[in-house]
Amino acid sequence: MKKNQYSLFNNIAFYFKKLSEFQPSIIWILALRVILSVTLPLFTIYMPKLLVDLATSHAGVEKFVLIFGGFSVAYILLSAIVSYTWEAVYFDFNFFRQYLAYYIFRKSLSIPYKDTESGIHRGEYWGAIGQAQCGDMSSSNRFYMMVPSFLITILNFFIYSTILANLNIFIAILLIVISMINYFFMEIERKSRKKIQPKLDNLYKKIEYIQHSSSGSGESSPAKDIRIFHLSKWIKQKEQKLIDKEKKYHKHLMGINFTRQNIGFILGFIRDGIAYVYLVNQAVVGNITPGDFVLYLGAIHGFSDFVSSIAWNIQELLTASDRAQSYRKYYDMQEEDIIQGTVTADDMKYPLDIEFKDVCFRYDDKKDVLKNLSFHIHGGEKIAIVGVNGAGKTTIVKLLCGFYEPDKGEILINGININQFAKRDLYKLFSTVFQENRIFPFTVGENLTFQLKENIDKKRAENALKEAGLWKKLKRQKITLDDYMTKYFMKEGVTFSGGEMQRFILARAIYKDAPLLILDEPTAALDPIAESEIYNKYAEISREKTSIFISHRLASTSFSDKILFLKDGTITEKGTHEELIKRNGEYAHMFQVQASYYRKGDMQNDNRFNK
Ligand code: ADP
Numbered sequence: 110m111k112k113n114q115y116s117l118f119n120n121i122a123f124y125f126k127k128l129s130e131f132q133p134s135i136i137w138i139l140a141l142r143v144i145l146s147v148t149l150p151l152f153t154i155y156m157p158k159l160l161v162d163l164a165t166s167h168a169g170v171e172k173f174v175l176i177f178g179g180f181s182v183a184y185i186l187l188s189a190i191v192s193y194t195w196e197a198v199y200f201d202f203n204f205f206r207q208y209l210a211y212y213i214f215r216k217s218l219s220i221p222y223k224d225t226e227s228g229i230h231r232g233e234y235w236g237a238i239g240q241a242q243c244g245d246m247s248s249s250n251r252f253y254m255m256v257p258s259f260l261i262t263i264l265n266f267f268i269y270s271t272i273l274a275n276l277n278i279f280i281a282i283l284l285i286v287i288s289m290i291n292y293f294f295m296e297i298e299r300k301s302r303k304k305i306q307p308k309l310d311n312l313y314k315k316i317e318y319i320q321h322s323s324s325g326s327g328e329s330s331p332a333k334d335i336r337i338f339h340l341s342k343w344i345k346q347k348e349q350k351l352i353d354k355e356k357k358y359h360k361h362l363m364g365i366n367f368t369r370q371n372i373g374f375i376l377g378f379i380r381d382g383i384a385y386v387y388l389v390n391q392a393v394v395g396n397i398t399p400g401d402f403v404l405y406l407g408a409i410h411g412f413s414d415f416v417s418s419i420a421w422n423i424q425e426l427l428t429a430s431d432r433a434q435s436y437r438k439y440y441d442m443q444e445e446d447i448i449q450g451t452v453t454a455d456d457m458k459y460p461l462d463i464e465f466k467d468v469c470f471r472y473d474d475k476k477d478v479l480k481n482l483s484f485h486i487h488g489g490e491k492i493a494i495v496g497v498n499g500a501g502k503t504t505i506v507k508l509l510c511g512f513y514e515p516d517k518g519e520i521l522i523n524g525i526n527i528n529q530f531a532k533r534d535l536y537k538l539f540s541t542v543f544q545e546n547r548i549f550p551f552t553v554g555e556n557l558t559f560q561l562k563e564n565i566d567k568k569r570a571e572n573a574l575k576e577a578g579l580w581k582k583l584k585r586q587k588i589t590l591d592d593y594m595t596k597y598f599m600k601e602g603v604t605f606s607g608g609e610m611q612r613f614i615l616a617r618a619i620y621k622d623a624p625l626l627i628l629d630e631p632t633a634a635l636d637p638i639a640e641s642e643i644y645n646k647y648a649e650i651s652r653e654k655t656s657i658f659i660s661h662r663l664a665s666t667s668f669s670d671k672i673l674f675l676k677d678g679t680i681t682e683k684g685t686h687e688e689l690i691k692r693n694g695e696y697a698h699m700f701q702v703q704a705s706y707y708r709k710g711d712m713q714n715d716n717r718f719n720k
Pocket of ligand 1: 226404472473478496498499500501502503504
């Protein structure tokens, strides 16, 4: 079994430190709760003895009522305060638990890019946020409830031991030993739970994914496929299989829990039986008074309860500590350093000059994705990088944006290695348009500018939409910057066609007005006419800027100054469209194949369309 990275004490210190930073008064309220909770049980064991002593000493009714009344009032008052202290903090625990989950979400926005592409990261994210969200079973709530409870039981344990040691030290030892045996079985149960929990977490992650992505509650719903491909049956079967597995694990855990509880019951029966027989015997032979008998009876009962509680508390704390590992791991994850670096965006002269010098890169140990790649884009040049899928085009963009570092060689912007830039400033240099672009279910203005409504420069936003050729449509349909996009939050939310969406994303790039425009397969989902319109727009807005067009569709190359043909991570051909066609190499071949699909006759002659 994997050893925990953070110890129990380290986790307790972590969660309580965070809580005290969030709400310092909670710690004092919890301390008060501990003190009062230790005092209360003393009433319950001393009150019966007092009453019996008063009865047997024939005390007057007045004295009896006074003492009994005094004790009762004090007891009720203390109980009320204990219950109030609980109410006062429980709400904060839950609020803070949400806050701990928010922290994980916020952290996910600033982790290094390469971690976001790894499946491991997604698993760790769900592990951390999932456990923070699971109510009283979350480690934070467990710790906040169990640490005070543990202190209360430990203090009570000492008080009760002192009382019982007066009666018979062996009885006290017997109670402890039997409880320790019980603890041993509890530990077996915890270890089984710890072994199964990651498997359960993994199942929850899958079930949650299936439900979220298929129900239409997520961003995109497979509603069409559900109908056409009878997807619902397949989804239900997939979900059912996972649920069946979950049931199997739960059944296994329930079985262990049931056995452990029965053993605990039998041990408790033996333990109390021996103690009570001894006590009755002491009373019968006259070694203890009736008052003491009542006192010890309460003490044995309480002591057994406390010893069991200690074992249970330790188990709960250890389980909370097991569950805390995934949270702590994500919490401590290294964030992307966006400040470190000596070169800033203000140091740059425009248009930007870009150079890749002998760049090699691989994602993992499997194969080189870029091999000794060298090219130079002079300031203001528009280049197209073309090549088949998987050639390494997007990888070039990821390296240029600083998302990954080359294994060998260097990438220069205006002659400066991009490693020397503060990442924050490096990111300022790029406006990017990708095929997949995220639209949030918020307003048109917010989606365009990524600013809160009150900070949007409306004039600039309007100009960007005009330049992207979208303004007239918005005016015609009476869509304003304040209208919501998508139907996710608002049923009257705005939706755009594929071409309009590309224009909108282009407007986003225009609004940002960065000196380097990168277009990575932006028109892959568009028809040829919409594609051609969009390319004309790109040509217009990139007039003064250095720009990189990435595509496997060669229509993009007509207005590029230079074309780089990429194959298996290496540039195999370089030149203008005319030069490469003349060369009659792979570019020319690819161009001819693609062009043939746009020619009417060729479409009909293509065997694939005649089948
Ligand atoms: P292109 O943009 O030309 O289609 P990419 O740059 O996306 O090609 O991918 C180049 C190669 O790198 C492909 O073989 C792809 O499978 C691989 N690749 C891309 N991203 C990753 C990643 N995050 N981890 C591992 N391999 C990747």
